[in-house]
Amino acid sequence: MKFFLDTANIDEIKACASFGFLDGVTTNPSLMAREGIANQRNRILEICSITDGPVSAEVLATDTEGMIEEAQSLFEIAGNVAVKIPLTMPGLAATRALADSGKAVNLTLVFSPLQALLAAKAGAAFVSPFVGRLDDVGEDGMQLVEDIVSIYTNYAFETEVIVASIRSPQHVLRAALAGVDICTVPFKVIEQLAQHPLTDKGLAAFLEDHRKASAKSTPPSQH
Ligand code: G3P
Secondary structure, X not given: OEEEEEOOOHHHHHHHHHHOOOOEEXXXXXXXXXXXXXXXXXXXXXXXXXXXXXXXXXXXXXXXXXXXXXXXXXXXXOOOEEEXXXXXXXXXXXXXXXXXXXXXXXXXXXXXXXXXXXXXXXXXXXXXXXXXXXXXXXXXXXXXXXXXXXXXXXXXXXXXEEEEOOOOHHHHHXXXXXXXXXXXXXXXXXXXXXXXXXXXXXXXXXXHHHHHHXXXXXXOOOO
């Protein structure tokens, strides 16, 4: 399973790269706004200088022509840019046109298995089901992911599933069990994945035992 980082924060991206498992980055207009960024161009360029993996940058246009034009300009930033397009009817048409010219589109804001089926048919390189937001409205976001994986397996679609809107380690666990291609994870969830109270407790005990053994074996000082 590939790990993408779901952020536009450079410090978080550099930290994740230092762990050696940064396979890509996803951004969106809200994540850019959180960084105080109105024009994403330079930030996307900077992120692409840190990772060779796909870096998703989202279009703001809502009509097909506008999306294609904006996507083309985003693709010029770097060779590993994947353009994020919302799953709407105009978005599907833009995806088909861009996919036909060999470009990687990440169809986003996906909330149903049938939207995901359309994403694959339109030639999207990636599809992003938003699990946390479905949980927020009382649905089971991970059930959506499992359904998409089943449908894509049935028909051997090549569109890669990016589990998005991840809020907890449980989302990552269920995604891995479902066999998804990619989880895009906020940095704070990456930290949660690494932590376990028994690891902290065990480490403290090891260090304390070593300290005691060292104290016992230290020869008495000679005056
Ligand atoms: O990748 C999509 C993600 O950024 C949305 O997350 O927590 O705003 O639903 P959230």
